[in-house]
Amino acid sequence: MTKQQNLNDLASLSAPIEDLQVRIAFLDDLVDQLNDQVAHQALELADLKKQMQLLYQRVESSDLSDGIATFDPVADRPPHY
Template identity: 40%
Template sequence: MNEINPKNKNVSNPQVDNLTTQADLQLQLVELQMNMSHLELTVERLDEVITRQDKHIQTLQRQLQFIYKQVESQDEEGGVAPFDVMADRPPHY
């Protein structure tokens, strides 16, 4: 009864339709699992990058604090001599 009549191609078999739907759902599930794995890997990599950048930022902040302390101590000792255009001009002028 559920045979496909060559003259009438609109007749469908519920068992075939059900199998097709299950196969489609399985393919979608596999695709979702693959996407989820990819996203998890991406998050792990981003976490590593953020951790590395945070350490680098902390190092740069310590270095900057050290430089500020050096500049402040130089200012107290008389500091850096002011720049004089005429006295500091290159010899080729």
């Protein structure tokens, strides 16, 4: 083989390897971005859970029977029945 053929063979082998290296670099960046997003959403979810717990505590501690009349399904039938 000549020196030119060896260089052509190396070039033909290195091009796919370079393409794979570029793809891996982009995939690494994408994985980092997705990891940051998941971490952000986990914090947001924890905050929302805390807010829901506070709302449940407020509802349980308040006496809602003062402003709400009792409902009797037999006596309070809608007009179309």
